[in-house]
Amino acid sequence: MIERNIYLALLSLLGIGAIFGGAVLIISPFGEAFGMPLSLLANSPFPNFLIPGVILFVVLGVTPLWVVWALLKRPHYQLAESINFFSDMFWAWSFSVYVGFALIIWIQIEMYYLQSVHWSHILYMVWAVLIIFFALLPQVKGLYKK
Numbered sequence: 001m002i003e004r005n006i007y008l009a010l011l012s013l014l015g016i017g018a019i020f021g022g023a024v025l026i027i028s029p030f031g032e033a034f035g036m037p038l039s040l041l042a043n044s045p046f047p048n049f050l051i052p053g054v055i056l057f058v059v060l061g062v063t064p065l066w067v068v069w070a071l072l073k074r075p076h077y078q079l080a081e082s083i084n085f086f087s088d089m090f091w092a093w094s095f096s097v098y099v100g101f102a103l104i105i106w107i108q109i110e111m112y113y114l115q116s117v118h119w120s121h122i123l124y125m126v127w128a129v130l131i132i133f134f135a136l137l138p139q140v141k142g143l144y145k146k
């Protein structure tokens with residue numbers, strides 16, 4: 001089904017990109033690898049890019065890839081199920097919606113601290129909306145009903 005494949009691709013590409021970006025920020029916390037001056041963080045609570053890199057790596061990198069794996073394999077995890085706000089849906093479907101909202105929150109916080117909007121912010125906001133949109137399509141949602 002094309003809708004499900006697009007949905008999984010959006011999550012997978014987000015995860016791969018965030019793992020790469022987060023890893024670079026972790027390895028190069030002073031921004032030199034991306035050519036980002038520390039002055040970008042002047043309005044943030046962070047002295048360097050290490051903590052944002054870790055958050056990016058885990059929340060928007062590892063988590064979406066784990067969700068894709070779970071959407072394909074359908075494992076049962078009681079802990080994940082306990083924080084599934086959509087009790088009629090498979091927990092990984094719910095987590096994909098959480099990932100979409102996490103991306104929106106990440107971009108909003110980034111724009112706030114940078115006090116600017118870059119074209120990439122718009123791209124990732126659209127990306128987040130598309131993740132949520134495809135998750136909510138009846139064809140996709142129906143695949144993950146309990």
